[in-house]
Amino acid sequence: MKNDDISAFVAVVRRQSLIQAADSLQLTQSAITRRIQNLEETLGVELLDRHTKPLKPTPMGLKVFDQCLRILQEIDALRELVANDTPPQGTFRLGVPHSLSEAVLLPPLRSLNQHYPALQTRVSSGWGTELLAKLVQAELDAAMVLFPRNRAFPDALTAVPLGEIQLCVVASQDTPPFQHLIDSQQHGWILNPDGCGFRDGLMRALADQGVNLQVNLDTYGSELQLGLVAEGKGLGLIPAPVLANSQYCDTLQVITLKDFSPLAELWLVYPKHLGKLQKPAHLFGTQLARALTP
Amino acid sequence: MKNDDISAFVAVVRRQSLIQAADSLQLTQSAITRRIQNLEETLGVELLDRHTKPLKPTPMGLKVFDQCLRILQEIDALRELVANDTPPQGTFRLGVPHSLSEAVLLPPLRSLNQHYPALQTRVSSGWGTELLAKLVQAELDAAMVLFPRNRAFPDALTAVPLGEIQLCVVASQDTPPFQHLIDSQQHGWILNPDGCGFRDGLMRALADQGVNLQVNLDTYGSELQLGLVAEGKGLGLIPAPVLANSQYCDTLQVITLKDFSPLAELWLVYPKHLGKLQKPAHLFGTQLARALTP
DNA sequence: TATATTCATTAAATGCATTTTAATGATAAG
């Protein structure tokens, strides 16, 4: 009984698709097929119902799924157990989102440094999905990312919620106020690229109302974005703490919408499968989370 | 994190020796060494204290050991889960001990047949350790074995206790009674070969008193053994139910000793790692145990 | 009905990881 097979099965049930599961585990469909077959073979039961279109587990498969979850949980507990007794040391490569300013990031980083003075922390910043990609490629040990709530992460990663952050819709001072999301399209949006995750959420919310997201300008930094918004080029969507610390804070108008609750979640994300090379850094999952929560 | 590594570690901690662990998992010492190293590497902690002579886990290792147990337990639970919902079918190769007569074996076998009429059962008999060897070589699907209590089984096997069985020390009618184990050596023993497991226990008990087991004759079957005992060639050690059903039952004297409590345990033993070939039979661990318990 | 398109399975080839074999080291017992 291989754990890899188990996590493959879990990923498939979650995503209801071999392809997406493969994607999330960074493998081929073939590999997933084999893994599922392995598990089915060793258990002697059919786990997936091949006839339904969204691939679903058989009744037995569902029970197995639950138990698999329990197994993976105990394995995680083992990691935690070790991590909690091992004071982290060495160099720790942490990724932080472009979209969050120093004002937001400094407190947790300071807290991290207080907890583990021996730890060398190297911080680099990037857009959300960039950071996730670097995690799966083991170029980072952990990353903080800001994503819409209920966001699904790659199965190769563990995500711990660090807290919620309010997003604000901002407009220039002279923009006439409006109350519904649908009206936003009259002005258009100025947004950072897809990688940051907000855009996805906004797009989906608009799609629910049958409208496509209209983007006036793609920006690559919060100050730039806010500057353009201040000039009346369109609306912006920005984390409240970033707005508060921006030079444009007073120049902008915050719009409160009735049908769009712009809440994002700040996550700490780190790889599940500890490569053999990076020694200590990845080990302290929730330990790190605790240290980062001020 | 590989389950094989985990069970290797568990085996090592249990046996306090790499060699014995290797033995019980049917592997080389080398392999065990590597597996332990793997686990230590992925966890980033030293698990075994190499300096103590009976190889012992470090304090951290002990905690890890407990958690490993939990993991393996959940994995077993998965097997159980599936097994309990899968009515067994096909041909089931069950091994039973030479040392137990039909009188003892018939009730559980009948019970098994009642529970699972669809199951073809092929029963073959052998000495205890023979049966265990056949299990690890997948020549049997399960075996009932009679062994001294607290007997350690190979880690590749799961053992479920089915109940206790009284052993009797028997002698010919004209043997003068005695009360202590040590006195038995005056008469010598007539025993079945080592494989049956009783001999081990007896030998150990005598060794504790500083005496070596003196065996007058090696026998290869209970009736033969009892026949020879009846002729006064020495003492016998035999399960009570077998004695009760023997033709020599009335010809023999049962000796009650004060310092040797001859209790054996009847086990159901089956392989943990289900080979891919044998389809259904090995699957129903405790399910089988329930059926076999009358 | 034909033709893509999407998604899963299968088969052969590659590549990686684990195991064994064999040699070395280390420690305790005779």
Added chain:
DNA sequence: CTTATCATTAAAATGCATTTAATGAATATA
């Protein structure tokens, strides 16, 4: 001091999982 026992290490061999590539099945589109 020698032998025996047990663990580690290195190199070769084995085995297993993944990928690549081709096939199959089912749905949608023209």
